[in-house]
Amino acid sequence: MKILLIGARGMLGGDLQPILSAAHEVIGRDVHDLDITDPMQTGKEIRLLRPEVVINAAAFTDVDGCESQRERAFSVNADGAGHVARGCRSAGSRLIHLSTDYVFDGTSHAPYAEESSPHPLNVYGESKLRGERLIQETGGNHLILRTAWLYGRQGKNFVDTILRLASQQEELRVVDDQRGAPTFTRDLSRAIAQLLDKDVRGILHITNSGSCSWFEFTQKILETKQIPGRKNRVIPISSSQLNRPARRPASSVLDCSRFQKLTGSKMRPWDEGLRDYLLGLS
Ligand SMILES: NC(=O)c1ccc[n+]([C@@H]2O[C@H](COP(=O)([O-])OP(=O)(O)OC[C@H]3O[C@@H](n4cnc5c(N)ncnc54)[C@H](OP(=O)(O)O)[C@@H]3O)[C@@H](O)[C@H]2O)c1
Known part of the structure; x- marks a missing residue:
């Protein structure tokens, strides 16, 4: 299968x-060679390559940065997604687009299903939700994958930040009133590979299973990978004590049962993915 992967360097x-390259022809593009905020360039590239599938993993993902750069957030996450969707429709390509748990406000006590009503609390979530809507309005063959709390080897992420801070300071103060499902990008990539030969459309939630707070996530990181010569203390704090520019949902755990039904497989627990990440495995 010929796949155009946008955001390949993220x-x-x-x-x-x-x-995906193990079984498919994958053409990777990122902002330097394909800027999705440019509708002409985006449409032309997709029509020229005529891939069977376009995966849009490109986004402006700095959640706090989006608050002060609203225009950029909407240009990439909303309009950019729309340009990709229109390019796909005119080339007859299927679009697989990445979205986020931050489209929800986190007030639900139960995990969010695909049909739950979105209500973003921050600009990042608003711009990603607008992107989803533009894709739906375009009407081509599309699958919107909402995921959460990603960490992986190719990017700046929470796990690496905690390890760095733990090596520099004894005491770490971490938020304990936000829950989510930390998700290893390799596990998500394998889940996406499973969906390529299935005609799944609409919205689908995929994360590693289980959930935790950032505080519990930190405890598990430091329990799994101890820093030599360090005895770190992790102190739970509230979001208001941290006072970040963007508000975040209190609980953005996603119900992934649709994925399970469609594939017959369940994503492994978040702490198993974390262990493999920290030990440098799979
Ligand atoms: N990270 C998370 O915790 C998380 C959680 C839920 C959902 N998601 C979603 O999952 C997807 C992948 O996230 P990620 O963490 O892999 O993001 P990432 O590391 O920030 O990667 C995104 C990539 O897109 C590129 N990009 C930015 N603007 C672009 C443009 N105008 N045209 C083309 N490429 C552009 C970025 O380049 P630059 O770095 O040069 O800007 C970067 O290489 C995104 O849709 C994100 O919204 C992420």
Whole structure:
């Protein structure tokens, strides 16, 4: 299968490219050679390559940065997604687009299903939701994959930040009132590979299974990979104590049962993915 992967140099793209290349022809593009905010360039590239599938993993993902750069957030995450969708429709390509748990406000006590009503709390979530809507309005063959709390070897991520901070300071203060499902980009990439030969459309939630708070995530990181000569103390704090520019949902756990039904497989627990990441395995 010929696949155009946009955002190939990002954290997810960096794992998707080698994993999908094992069985498919993958053409990787990133902002330097394909800027999705440019509708002409985007449409032309997709029509020229005529891939069977376009995977759009490109985004402006700095959640706090989006608050002060609203225009850029909407240009990439919303309009950019729309340009890709229109390019796909005119080339007859299937679009697989990445979206986020941050389209939800986190007030639900139960995990969010695909049909749950979105209500983003921050500009990043608003721009990603607008991107979803533009894709749906375009009407081509599309699959919107919402995922969450990604970490992977090809990008700046929470796990590496905690390890760096733990090596520099004894005490770490981490938010304990936000819950989600940490997801290893390699696990997500393999899940996406499973979907390529299935005619799945609409919205689909995929994360590693289980959930935790950032505080619990930190505890598990430091329990799994101890820093030599260090005895770190992790202190739980509230989001208001941290006072970040973007508000974040209290619980953005996604219900992934549709994925399970469609593929017959369940994503492994988040702490198993974390262990492999930290030990440098799969
Ligand atoms: N990271 C998470 O925790 C998380 C959670 C839920 C959902 N997601 C979604 O998952 C997808 C992948 O996320 P990620 O963490 O892999 O993101 P990432 O590491 O930030 O990668 C995104 C890539 O897109 C590129 N890009 C930015 N603007 C572009 C443009 N105008 N045209 C083409 N490429 C552009 C970026 O280049 P530059 O780096 O040079 O800007 C980067 O290489 C995104 O859709 C994101 O919204 C992520």
